[in-house]
Amino acid sequence: MAFPVSRPRRLRTTHAMRELVAETRLHVSDLVAPLFVREGITSPQPIVSLPGVVQHTRESLVAEVVALRDLGVRAVILFGIPLAKDEVGSGAYDPNGIVQVALRDLRAAVGDDMVIMADLCVDEYTSHGHCGIVGADGDVDNDATLAIYCKAALAQAEAGAHVVAPSGMMDGQVGAIRAALDGAGFQNVAIMAYSAKYASALYGPFRDAVDVQIAGGGHRKGYQQDWRNTRESMREVFEDLEQGADIVMIKPALSYLDVISHVREAVDVPVAAYHVSGEYSMIKAAAERGWIDHDAVALEQLTAIKRAGADIILTYLTRWFAEYSS
Numbered sequence: 408m409a410f411p412v413s414r415p416r417r418l419r420t421t422h423a424m425r426e427l428v429a430e431t432r433l434h435v436s437d438l439v440a441p442l443f444v445r446e447g448i449t450s451p452q453p454i455v456s457l458p459g460v461v462q463h464t465r466e467s468l469v470a471e472v473v474a475l476r477d478l479g480v481r482a483v484i485l486f487g488i489p490l491a492k493d494e495v496g497s498g499a500y501d502p503n504g505i506v507q508v509a510l511r512d513l514r515a516a517v518g519d520d521m522v523i524m525a526d527l528c529v530d531e532y533t534s535h536g537h538c539g540i541v542g543a544d545g546d547v548d549n550d551a552t553l554a555i556y557c558k559a560a561l562a563q564a565e566a567g568a569h570v571v572a573p574s575g576m577m578d579g580q581v582g583a584i585r586a587a588l589d590g591a592g593f594q595n596v597a598i599m600a601y602s603a604k605y606a607s608a609l610y611g612p613f614r615d616a617v618d619v620q621i622a623g624g625g626h627r628k629g630y631q632q633d634w635r636n637t638r639e640s641m642r643e644v645f646e647d648l649e650q651g652a653d654i655v656m657i658k659p660a661l662s663y664l665d666v667i668s669h670v671r672e673a674v675d676v677p678v679a680a681y682h683v684s685g686e687y688s689m690i691k692a693a694a695e696r697g698w699i700d701h702d703a704v705a706l707e708q709l710t711a712i713k714r715a716g717a718d719i720i721l722t723y724l725t726r727w728f729a730e731y732s733s
């Protein structure tokens with residue numbers, strides 16, 4: 408006697424059926440485009456290890472952001488490359504530093520049509536390439552660095568950032584920045600915290616993009632997380648929330664889908680994930696050789712990050728997706 412067999416395949420029969428039952432849908436509003444702006448250049452400079460991404464001039468940055476807005480993109484995050492670097496990364500808080508002038512340009516061009524975010528760190532601006540002030544013992548001095556981050560937050564807020572995004576993994580950075588912003592009347596400037604940021608080998612192309620070499624063949628294992636650990640991510644996330652983070656981020660994305668999923672279940676704020684430079688470049692390199700289908704893999708990866716629980720995805724694929732999906 409035949410019995411009714413469960414047949415999940417019934418719901419996979421046609422494209423229309425698959426669209427109807429899809430659990431996850433990627434939308435251009437989910438994405439944030441990371442953009443680089445470099446001081447003192449007259450034409451955009453390609454970044455060899457990040458095909459399709461450039462170091463912008465002030466003018467080409469504005470043009471790119473306007474184009475992204477017209478494609479329906481809601482947010483960008485800015486990184487700066489200064490002409491000169493120094494021990495304390497003063498370009499990060501100079502009112503005339505490259506990101507600050509670029510923020511003013513962008514607010515003048517697109518106003519509140521988009522969410523303009525600024526990465527808040529000093530590694531692009533320090534001569535030694537660390538994300539903070541290096542103390543006499545050669546280690547990054549956490550609390551001395553917080554003072555610099557507060558100055559950078561104020562400079563970015565004054566220049567018009569809607570969101571500041573501290574990425575340096577110093578303890579207490581979110582609380583210090585929140586207090587500084589509130590103290591200066593910037594209660595409405597939001598903080599997107601790079602909360603669970605791992606000491607990943609996937610940031611290589613980004614460091615080419617921002618001309619950062621960590622002094623002495625150094626590394627960031629003293630402040631970024633060990634990728635063998637998940638529990639400590641929860642500690643980082645909860646500490647950032649207690650200190651006033653509005654959005655928490657996990658970075659990188661694909662090797663940390665378990666972390667994204669844990670965080671999504673545990674918090675009620677928006678969760679962001681950063682599909683980082685190395686993740687992007689691997690797709691580009693393999694696709695260039697004809698080994699994988701660029702569009703199919705890009706879509707699968709970004710959708711997987713959303714499926715794991717990310718509400719917001721920072722990705723160098725933003726423009727591609729906006730064009731692909733329109």
Ligand code: PBG
Binds near residue numbers: 527530614682684685
């Ligand atoms: C630090 C920062 C890094 C990235 C974003 N912010 C680099 C690092 O921690 O060394 C990496 C982003 C990417 O790889 O795409 N300011």
